[in-house]
Every structure is written in structure tokens, then in C-alpha cells.
Amino acid sequence: MSDSVADQVKDRKKWTSKFEKWPALGRVKVEVPSVEVTAPKLLLLSDKAEADCDLNIGTVPKIPKKKDYKLQDYYVRKLLCENLPHANFDGNSTCPTSLTETQKELLAILSNYSDLYFPEATHERWEEIRTVYTLHAINHVLKTRKKVLNHNGKISKAKLEKRHEDLDCYRDQGFTRPKVLILLPFKHTAYRVVETLITLTLEGKKSIVTNHKRFKQDFGPGSEDEGELANKLNRPDDFNEIFRGDTKEDFKIGVQLTKSSVKLYAPFTSCDIILASPLGLRYVIGDSFSTTTAADFLTSIEVLILDQADIFMMQNWEHILVLMEALNKQPRNIQELETDLTRIRLWSLDGHAPLYRQTLLFSATPIDHNRALISKCMNFTGRLQVLNPVTNGTVQEVLVPSELILSRLPGMRDPDVRFNYFIQELLPQFRSSRRYHTMLYIPDYCDYVRLVRYLKEDGGTSMSTINEYMVGQNNKVAKARSQFFDGKRQFLLYTERFHFYRRYRIKGVRHIIFYDLPTYPHFFPELCNLMVEGNQNPRKKHIGSSTVTVMYQRSDLTKLIGVLGSARAAEVMKSSKAVHLGIIGR
Amino acid sequence: MAAPSTNTQTMSQEGDESQEPQTFKDLGIIEELCVACEHLGWKSPTTIQKEAIPVALQGRDVIGLAETGSGKTGAFGLPVLQSLISQPQRLFCLVLTPTRELAFQIKEQFDALGKAMGVTCVVIVGGMDMTQQALELGKRPHIIVATPGRLVDHLEKTKGFNLKALKYLVMDEADRILNMDFEEEVDKIMKQLSRERRTMLFSATMTSKVNKLQRAHLKDPIKVEVSSKYQTVSKLQQSMIFIPCKHKHMYLAYILNEIGNQSVIIFCATQLSTLKTALILRNLGFTAIPLHGKMSQNKRLGALNKFKAKERSILLATDVASRGLDIPSVDYVINFDVPMHSKDYIHRVGRTARAGKSGIAITFVSQYEVEVYQRIEKLLGYKLDVYPTVKEEALVLEERIAEAERFAKLEMARLNEKTGKKGKKRDHGDDTEESLGVRNRINKKKKFKK
Structure with a gap:
């Protein structure tokens, strides 16, 4: 390959794209560089090896x-x-x-x-x-x-x-x-x-x-010990597949x-x-x-x-x-x-x-x-x-009837906006209405640390926390879960990685706030379905319906498509309203 | 560049009966190369080219003796390229040179002559990245221009690189390469080469060691000499001044003042005196740039390029710069110290009056250097004129020189301390005014100008 061809391939502007329909794979975006191979000026001493003709660019x-x-x-x-x-x-x-x-x-x-x-x-x-x-x-x-x-x-x-x-x-x-x-x-x-x-x-x-x-x-694979086997009994299939054998x-x-x-x-x-x-x-x-x-x-x-x-x-x-x-x-x-x-x-x-x-x-x-x-x-x-469109988002798999609040925040990939929105809008709202049993699902650990620090310094909010670094510390997690279940703590801060590695069924959740949409779309219904009646604390009476609050930005389109499906996600993104309400899990 | 010579020197010794060839074509050079020569502005061949090219084209080994600035590079470059074109082969020719600067200069000429034909040429010299060089050697270029030391390194360490198929070996400044300093390396390279190769040696001066090599490696060589052994170009005005040693700096400043803004190369005996003189001149307000072996390769190239581009008019150099360097317009060469070897004198003054231009060489002779100087006069066979100076005007400068010298001494001491304590630190210390070496200072000044 000569340098001039190489430069053309590296030039992003020279790439063209089109969509094709493949029988099994579906919608495929094909991108190829379009390179003009000028017929090489044959110099007196140049070799065949340097010619570009046999490249299938x-x-x-x-x-x-x-x-x-x-x-x-x-x-x-x-x-x-x-x-x-x-x-x-x-x-x-x-x-x-x-x-x-x-x-x-x-x-x-x-x-x-x-x-x-x-x-x-x-x-x-x-x-x-x-x-x-x-x-x-x-x-x-x-x-x-x-x-x-x-x-x-x-x-x-x-x-x-x-x-x-x-x-x-x-x-x-x-x-x-x-x-x-x-x-x-x-x-x-x-x-x-x-x-x-x-x-x-x-x-x-x-x-x-x-x-x-x-x-x-x-x-x-070795021999799996029994405790681990039992652990996996009630887990979803994908979890069992991912954590099968030597992990x-x-x-x-x-x-x-x-x-x-x-x-x-x-x-x-x-x-x-x-x-x-x-x-x-x-x-x-x-x-x-x-x-x-x-x-x-x-x-x-x-x-x-x-x-x-x-x-x-x-x-x-x-x-x-x-x-x-x-x-x-x-x-x-x-x-x-x-x-x-x-x-x-x-x-x-x-x-x-x-x-x-x-x-x-x-x-x-x-x-x-x-x-x-x-x-x-x-x-x-x-x-x-x-790039296949998602027809039905995973939101359809939600079984627990609850209110869905989608709030679009300005900015792209901006943690500050999320943080301020949560502190200034959501937190006072949840505090004043005394909504207990609220799980705050946080995909990013940095966001998690920031929130924990703020809430601790601020005081006045009772919360338990579970993060990915607690994976080996079962007693800590158990304590946090039981305090949350009993309603001693208003909030549970829960990180995505912990969920990925453990997939615990957290009990006693009434409200969920998605600080950001989950990376895996199927986590969304999985978490929402935690709110079924069987998981609730029988001693605590609950008035009013469950809520699911989702914070998202324009940059979260991919994740939103996974949850809502392509058509609805596009609708929501295009809409001039920043907040959308809906009922899920009829 | 070896431009058309005006042929002021004596023509070939063996008076040609046939008509003098006037163009490269007459010498048997093929059309493509003639065009390339024209692009370079070479209209007619120089004497050494006229002599050497036909012999080389016949496929004979050549020893070429010609004074500096007479187009030696063309004399071996053209036959090599022509032979390469007639039988294309990679790793075709090796050019050995004693100094790195000369290597780059020769590569430039090969590129200018051969680029249009697809000739690839690489420089293999010390002070540059080995891996990068190995990559370039891996592409198997047609021509390698190298200094012996680094080439041996590659022959020993780079896998798959050998010179067994080499067809041409050229040594530029052959007497210096065959000196004791390169003996071991050259022997190692020779062992690698095949017997079926052409060999060409070129230099301005030859030592007896060449005869040794002649016996060992050359096959029935033809000696081409275009001038008597130690001659300088006639357009060169040589002169000397006889002054006490302690007044050397004073006279230097005086002369530099007199000649104004012309390009000057000043040769000193040691690296230290280059540095010291550079500092003194800088304190006096001259823009001087030093060049010596202790500088890194990139800095050396940088210094040389600045001088070539006429950003600096004064170059202070050790004998690193005395041979082969082709800087088109040097008006003055000043020998601040009389060269220890008489031949070095020829090489030094050969930096000026190149390619038909005129030039002036001034040698400072102090009371301690009389004997060395006399040897040079003996070699030249004539006495040099005394450069006219007015003693009173020079002595006026005495106080200022003394002051500048004092500052320079202080700066040198500081510089020594810095390099002694912190080693390489000096290279990074761009932000602190005190820690700057001369070179950095000069760089800085340039930035301000822009």
C-alpha cells in the first residue's frame, strides 16, 4: 500500500456508507473507504510489490x-x-x-x-x-x-x-x-x-x-462447590451462563x-x-x-x-x-x-x-x-x-403496575447536570412526600461516590449503600438489605456493577430512580419487577402506587432504545416536552 | 553543491588529444541523469567529473584525488546511478563517510539526482534511533550512506541485513576513513562485502594507508588526479596575522567588525575553546553558533542548517566541520588556532571559495604556533601574505574584550557546574534564564526575533 492510498483510507471523509438487508443478520450498515487508486507512475526502479493494484480496498x-x-x-x-x-x-x-x-x-x-x-x-x-x-x-x-x-x-x-x-x-x-x-x-x-x-x-x-x-x-471448569450452585438457583439464565465455570x-x-x-x-x-x-x-x-x-x-x-x-x-x-x-x-x-x-x-x-x-x-x-x-x-x-431496530423495548416485560416518569435533562454525558437535577428536584420531592423504600440505581461508580459523599455531609437523609466493592463482604450487604427492607433507611444506593456480579433480589422496593439508564436493557424490567407484592415487607403498609423515575440525556439514546424500543424512544427524544409520564406493567 | 566550475585550476594532466567533453552526455551519461543534472543546475561537468566518470563507467576501480568543492559527489554519484539503472538491484551501493553531516549531504545529492527514477537512499549514522534505521534497512534501499561505526552495529545486530550482494563501495574522504580511528570498523565491513564489487575512493588528500588498502581490496584501480597534491583553489586569498596569543580574541572581534555581516567559519582547536569563543562573541553582540562533537546529532544538524540558511552568520567549529561540508557561500574562514595537522589546513580553508566563488582565509598565528605554521607553509610551498590590520584600532577594543572574557569565564563555570551536577538537565531547562547553555540562548533569541 502506498502512502497516498493509506492517507485516503485514514481520511474519514472518504468513507461512504449504505444499509443492506441480510436474511439472518437483518439491517446491516456497510461502510467502505472509497479510494482513488491512481495508476502508479512506473518509475524506473520501483517494484511490483509497491503497486496498489492487488489490494481489495x-x-x-x-x-x-x-x-x-x-x-x-x-x-x-x-x-x-x-x-x-x-x-x-x-x-x-x-x-x-x-x-x-x-x-x-x-x-x-x-x-x-x-x-x-x-x-x-x-x-x-x-x-x-x-x-x-x-x-x-x-x-x-x-x-x-x-x-x-x-x-x-x-x-x-x-x-x-x-x-x-x-x-x-x-x-x-x-x-x-x-x-x-x-x-x-x-x-x-x-x-x-x-x-x-x-x-x-x-x-x-x-x-x-x-x-x-x-x-x-x-x-x-473444576468442581463447583455447592454453596455457589445454590446461589445460582434463582438467577436469570444469562447470569448463569456468564458465571459458569472459572470466572x-x-x-x-x-x-x-x-x-x-x-x-x-x-x-x-x-x-x-x-x-x-x-x-x-x-x-x-x-x-x-x-x-x-x-x-x-x-x-x-x-x-x-x-x-x-x-x-x-x-x-x-x-x-x-x-x-x-x-x-x-x-x-x-x-x-x-x-x-x-x-x-x-x-x-x-x-x-x-x-x-x-x-x-x-x-x-x-x-x-x-x-x-x-x-x-x-x-x-x-x-x-x-x-444495527437492527428494537421493536418492543424491555419495558414490556415489566409486570408490576407502576408510574413511569421519564425526565430528559439537558446536555450530553454531563454528570453535573444529573447531580444537580437529583439534588435540587428529585431529592426534596422524595423527602417531602416521605417516600420510603426508594432504590437509587446508579450505573457509574463516580456518580455513586459523589452522591454518597453529598448525602452524608448533607445529613437528613437516611440511606443504605451497596456498591461493587462489597461483592466479597456478604455481611455488609446483608445488613444494608435488611435495614432497607425494614424501612429504617429511606434510600438504597445500588450500583450497576454490583447488580451485574450478584443479581440479588432486593426486597422491599417501592420506588426506583434510575440515575442513568442501565447498560443492559434487560436490567430495567428485572429491577422494576423487584417491586412485586411478594417482595414487600408485610408489616409496612404502602399507600399509593409504585413509581419508576428515569433520568436521561440525549446521549443515552442507545440505552433508551433498548428499554423503550426504537419507535417510542425516537418519539420521546424528539418531543419538546422534557418530562413524560406513563403507566407500565398494567 | 558542485556547480559548474569555471576551470581556473590546471586542467587534466594527461593532455587529451580528443576534444574536451563539454556536457554530461559527452561523458556517456544517460538521458535521464542528464535531465536530473540540469535540474540541479549542473551545466557542464567539473574537471574531476570529466576525468572520473568515463573511467568509472567502464567498470574500473577508481581513486579520485581532487580538491574540495570540485564536485566529487557527482563524480561518483552519476556512475553509480547509471550502473544501478542498467541493472536494478536493492542494496546496490554503499557510501562510507567519516562524518555524519557529510553523510546527510551526500544523501541529499543522491535524492536530487535519483528521486525521479525511484532511487531510495538511506543514511545510517550514529546518534539516531537504531530501530528506525533498521526499519529503513528492512525496506532494502538502493543506496546506503553510512558512517562506519553505526553500519557495523547494524551488520552485527540487525537480523537479515547483510551486504553480500553489494555492487559498489564508495569512500568519501577516503584518507580519513582509512585512518586508525576507523580501522577496525572498516575491516569488519570489508569482510562482509563480496569480491565482485567496484570500489571508488575519493578524497582531497591521500595518505600512505591508501596504498595499503589498494593492495588489499582494489582491483587494478585507475588513479585520477586533477591537481597536484596539496593545492588550494586559486580564487582563495590566503593570509595570516602574527599576534600575541592573549590578543587573539581582540583581533578576532576587530576583524569580524571590519568584515561586517558576511558568513564566517571560525575553526578552533578544541571544543572548549569553541564554546568559550562563542560566549565571548555573544557577549560582544555577535550572533555566533558553535558546532562540535559533543553536541547531539540533532543539534549539530540544527546548527548547521541555521548557518546554511544564513540565520546565523558566524559558525564556530572544531575539525568536525573541516571536511567535505558543502555550504555554498562562506566568505571567510578564520583559523583561530593553527591546525596541528598541515592537511587539516587544506581542508579547513577548502570550506570557502567553493564552486568558483572567491573567498578569504585568515590564520591567526601566535608566538607558540610558529613552528606548526611553518610546516604548513612548507606544505603549500609558498608564504602567506600578512592580513592588513591597524594595531591601534584593534587595541581600542581591549577593555571591552577583557570584560566579555570575564563574563564568558563566569558563564563557563556556571555551565560546568550545571552539567557536572545535573547531567542532562540543561536540555530541559528552558524556563530558567541562568541555566541556559549557549545553544539554548541562541534558540531563544531566535524566537524573540520572530
Whole structure:
């Protein structure tokens, strides 16, 4: 890729977008850079390698055909085609490929090397999606590896025959060997990816998996203790899926693929695929990645996969941002690398590696941060975003009849406005009407700290608090819950992360204030349904109906759509009234 | 740049029977390169080019001896490029130079000549980032311009970089490269090169060591000499003044006053005296800029560029700047100290009167330097005129000089203290007036001007 083309790809204004309708995925936004490749002026000494003609800039993947679907059309290697039925979850024998329609369409996009934003990867579809991206990752590694080995052979042959070879046609590598980086939230997700990977590569063969036993001990499900099992009994399905098996958040593992073996725990300098949690990788590259050479193994990542990216939001999004900064940089110390300089691709040397990276992001729900991350990636092949409208918001699932008050606050992403509104409007109102049993749901921990400090200094408000740092301190939480249940405290300040990690059913809630809309739309009905009569304190008489108050700003459109549905959310946003009232849960 | 020479010096020794070639085309240079030469403003070849290019084009090894400013870079650049075009290959030519500044200058010329043809050229010198250089080497450029030390570094440490296929080796200022200082590095490089290469050596002065190299590596070389051994350009007016050592600064200030706002290079023997003289001149209100080996590479380049762009008219330098540097219009060269090696004198005064322009060189000789000076006169074969000065007018300055010297001494002491205690701190101390080194001061002043 020449510099002029690279500049054009980087120029956001040169990108065009359109919407397409895919049978299984639905509404897809296709964005591609439109680059004018001027016919290269052939200089006397320029090489073929520098020409731009063989680049497929802005190629849009085609919707797979219904009939005559062949995996070979997507350059999937024969071995993988054969093993796929074993790895895929429904080994449907009638269909020779045993791929679902969604999988077919995803594979079409993946094998085209386009970026993908897929915000509908809920826990029911994890399996489906995991198989496809693992297949793609292995396929990519095997393809590129084969080329390298091929060239190695040719070069050594030329050396034996003492022929002088033109070295420029053997540029086939990045600075370092790792090509695929898969970011995952928990050890158990990594475990499942690796198991799929082993099945795909080694099924039916005498499998040689180095360090497999160690891996099983380290990442495997182990035996769950009973207390935990009991804990999970009354939890929603998605919670049970997320916290199944080993839920440690700090891990990293390198996987090296060769023709007939899989080596786990390969060192990062000589592995092909890195599976890691954002935290685990952050430990390696350090706080200030600019001063260490430790991040050099991230220079040549060609496929980046973020699976279950919604959970990264619950863990720590900052790690992801730091990692993205460290990806595809030029190496700090080239002398320490093991790669032969004459084999490094010209575009790596020129620093165009970010433009050649495919980024795939799967998330259970649309999240602005995730989408922003994908929009920053500048893959020259283009990017696809699945953006289906939400027909019925999760508000329909609310069962408890209550008043809904939606108040739109001015400003965008402005915590001060929220804070002032709450202090000046809502708090006096709730105090004066002596509305007890009020849960204040706060997604952001900073907001939580600010409110707690204010309310403590202000005095006059009785409150109990539950935040994410109390996850290990069951007695504290129990105390807070019981005080709230008995009505000794007027307010319960409750953070989103705590809810995500524990999903307690808080009892005795009569009123809910959403300080900000929840990240997961399904939290909304879940919390509202806490107000059912069976959860209430029988000794406390309650007069009047329950209320749900929601504070939101224009910047919360994505979350609002999830709760209300696209049509209603748009209506509410457009309306000139700042406050909307309604009855939910008839 | 080696512009058309006016051919004031003696023409080639072996009187050509055939007609003198008048254009590059007559020398056998291909059309594309002739066009490039025209763009550079080279209308007709200089003497050394006329002599060396046809020989080099025949594929012979060449030893070129020509005085400074006579277009040596073109003399090896054109044949190398022409041969590259006829058989394109990456890592085709290596140019070794003794100083970093010279390396950049040669790269500029290669770029000017070859950019339109897609020739890639990189500079590999010390003081710059190794990784960045390795990346550039990874792209396998056609031409490498390097100083020996850093090149050896890369040969040893950068994986996949070797010079086995190299076709041309050029040494600019060959006598200096073949000096003891670079012996080890040059031997290491030589070991890497294939026997089937062309070699060209160019310099203004040659030592006996060249003969050694000739025996070792050159194949049947042709020696091209365009002037007798140690000659200076005839448009150069050389003169000297004989003064007591303690009056040197006074006379310097007096002469600088006399000549007004012309560009001057002042050569001092040591880094310390460069600095001290720069401080004194600054205290007297001259805008002087120092250049010596202790400065970082970027600062050295910066200083040189400022002088080239005529933002500063006075450059104070050690012998770092004495060879090969091509600054188009230097009007005066002042030898503040008599050079210890007589050959250095030739190189120093070669900075002025380049490319057919006239120039003046003044050498300060004190009572302690008479002997060294006499050796130079012996080498030149004639005596230098005395530069006319009026003693009374110079002595008027005595008091002011003494004052400036006192300030300079104080400043030097402070500077020493700073560097001694805090090491690199000086580079960051832009906000405190006292801690500024000379260089920073000058930079600051420039900012104010703008």
C-alpha cells in the first residue's frame, strides 16, 4: 500500500456508507473507504510489490447463496471443513456444512476480512458465534503459516543450489509471530474457545496437545462447590451462563498451531494466537506501554476479536482503550525480535499495519463505547455494523403496575447536570412526600461516590449503600438489605456493577430512580419487577402506587432504545416536552 | 553543491588529444541523469567529473584525488546511478563517510539526482534511533550512506541485513576513513562485502594507508588526479596575522567588525575553546553558533542548517566541520588556532571559495604556533601574505574584550557546574534564564526575533 492510498483510507471523509438487508443478520450498515487508486507512475526502479493494484480496498462481502453453499468458496481449508461438524454445536447431519444461516453470513463477512460490529451476541448465540470466529482465526493462521513455510522451503532450496534469489518476493511476515488476538472476559470463555480450537484442528487424529493437562487444571471448569450452585438457583439464565465455570478475570495464554499439533502456553514471541483478558494483557504491557519493549508482540496482530465485549464494560473499559493504543505500533527494539528483516512485509515496515487489521466485536447489547471502538478502526476492507431496530423495548416485560416518569435533562454525558437535577428536584420531592423504600440505581461508580459523599455531609437523609466493592463482604450487604427492607433507611444506593456480579433480589422496593439508564436493557424490567407484592415487607403498609423515575440525556439514546424500543424512544427524544409520564406493567 | 566550475585550476594532466567533453552526455551519461543534472543546475561537468566518470563507467576501480568543492559527489554519484539503472538491484551501493553531516549531504545529492527514477537512499549514522534505521534497512534501499561505526552495529545486530550482494563501495574522504580511528570498523565491513564489487575512493588528500588498502581490496584501480597534491583553489586569498596569543580574541572581534555581516567559519582547536569563543562573541553582540562533537546529532544538524540558511552568520567549529561540508557561500574562514595537522589546513580553508566563488582565509598565528605554521607553509610551498590590520584600532577594543572574557569565564563555570551536577538537565531547562547553555540562548533569541 502506498502512502497516498493509506492517507485516503485514514481520511474519514472518504468513507461512504449504505444499509443492506441480510436474511439472518437483518439491517446491516456497510461502510467502505472509497479510494482513488491512481495508476502508479512506473518509475524506473520501483517494484511490483509497491503497486496498489492487488489490494481489495472497500470490498463488500456478498450475502451467501441459499443453494450450493460451499465452504471452499470462503477459502476454508479442507481439514477445517471436515472437522467443523464435530465442533459445531448442532451436528446436523442433513446439512453437509452444519452451519446455521447466521453462521454462514458471519463467515462471509469474516472471510472477507471486514470489520464487524455485532451487538446481538446474547448468551444463547455464544456457541454459534464462537465456532465461526475460531474457525476464521485458525484458517487465517494456517493460511499465512503455509505461505511462510512454502517460502522457507524455496529459500533454503535456492541456498543449496547457490542461486541468487530475489528476496523481495518473500515478504510474508509481520514483525512478530502472533497474528490473532482474542480478548475474552473470563477464564471459562477462554477454556471453551481453546476446546473448540482443538476439536477443529485435531479431531480424528492422534492429537498432540502440548500442556493440555496443565491447561485443563488452570482454565477448566473444576468442581463447583455447592454453596455457589445454590446461589445460582434463582438467577436469570444469562447470569448463569456468564458465571459458569472459572470466572477469574486475569489470564493470558499463547497458542501455537502447527500442522499436526497445538501447543498451549507457547511464549508470546512464538505463538500464533493469543487469548487474554484485557486485565491479563495489561499486566504484560505495563502501565506506560510507551517505555517498554514488552508490547512488541502486539505489533503484528492481523485479526483482533473482542468477544462478549459488553462484559468488558463491567470489568474495566480503560484496559481495552490502553490495549488498542498499544496495538500495531512499530516495534520499540527491532534488534530483539527474531524475524528476518527481509521477510517483513513492506506495509509493516511502512507502519500501515493498523489499516490491515480486522477487528471483530461481539456484544450482547448495543453499547456506545463498543461502537466507538469499531468506528475508530480503519480497516481498508471496510466495516459492517449490525444495527437492527428494537421493536418492543424491555419495558414490556415489566409486570408490576407502576408510574413511569421519564425526565430528559439537558446536555450530553454531563454528570453535573444529573447531580444537580437529583439534588435540587428529585431529592426534596422524595423527602417531602416521605417516600420510603426508594432504590437509587446508579450505573457509574463516580456518580455513586459523589452522591454518597453529598448525602452524608448533607445529613437528613437516611440511606443504605451497596456498591461493587462489597461483592466479597456478604455481611455488609446483608445488613444494608435488611435495614432497607425494614424501612429504617429511606434510600438504597445500588450500583450497576454490583447488580451485574450478584443479581440479588432486593426486597422491599417501592420506588426506583434510575440515575442513568442501565447498560443492559434487560436490567430495567428485572429491577422494576423487584417491586412485586411478594417482595414487600408485610408489616409496612404502602399507600399509593409504585413509581419508576428515569433520568436521561440525549446521549443515552442507545440505552433508551433498548428499554423503550426504537419507535417510542425516537418519539420521546424528539418531543419538546422534557418530562413524560406513563403507566407500565398494567 | 558542485556547480559548474569555471576551470581556473590546471586542467587534466594527461593532455587529451580528443576534444574536451563539454556536457554530461559527452561523458556517456544517460538521458535521464542528464535531465536530473540540469535540474540541479549542473551545466557542464567539473574537471574531476570529466576525468572520473568515463573511467568509472567502464567498470574500473577508481581513486579520485581532487580538491574540495570540485564536485566529487557527482563524480561518483552519476556512475553509480547509471550502473544501478542498467541493472536494478536493492542494496546496490554503499557510501562510507567519516562524518555524519557529510553523510546527510551526500544523501541529499543522491535524492536530487535519483528521486525521479525511484532511487531510495538511506543514511545510517550514529546518534539516531537504531530501530528506525533498521526499519529503513528492512525496506532494502538502493543506496546506503553510512558512517562506519553505526553500519557495523547494524551488520552485527540487525537480523537479515547483510551486504553480500553489494555492487559498489564508495569512500568519501577516503584518507580519513582509512585512518586508525576507523580501522577496525572498516575491516569488519570489508569482510562482509563480496569480491565482485567496484570500489571508488575519493578524497582531497591521500595518505600512505591508501596504498595499503589498494593492495588489499582494489582491483587494478585507475588513479585520477586533477591537481597536484596539496593545492588550494586559486580564487582563495590566503593570509595570516602574527599576534600575541592573549590578543587573539581582540583581533578576532576587530576583524569580524571590519568584515561586517558576511558568513564566517571560525575553526578552533578544541571544543572548549569553541564554546568559550562563542560566549565571548555573544557577549560582544555577535550572533555566533558553535558546532562540535559533543553536541547531539540533532543539534549539530540544527546548527548547521541555521548557518546554511544564513540565520546565523558566524559558525564556530572544531575539525568536525573541516571536511567535505558543502555550504555554498562562506566568505571567510578564520583559523583561530593553527591546525596541528598541515592537511587539516587544506581542508579547513577548502570550506570557502567553493564552486568558483572567491573567498578569504585568515590564520591567526601566535608566538607558540610558529613552528606548526611553518610546516604548513612548507606544505603549500609558498608564504602567506600578512592580513592588513591597524594595531591601534584593534587595541581600542581591549577593555571591552577583557570584560566579555570575564563574563564568558563566569558563564563557563556556571555551565560546568550545571552539567557536572545535573547531567542532562540543561536540555530541559528552558524556563530558567541562568541555566541556559549557549545553544539554548541562541534558540531563544531566535524566537524573540520572530
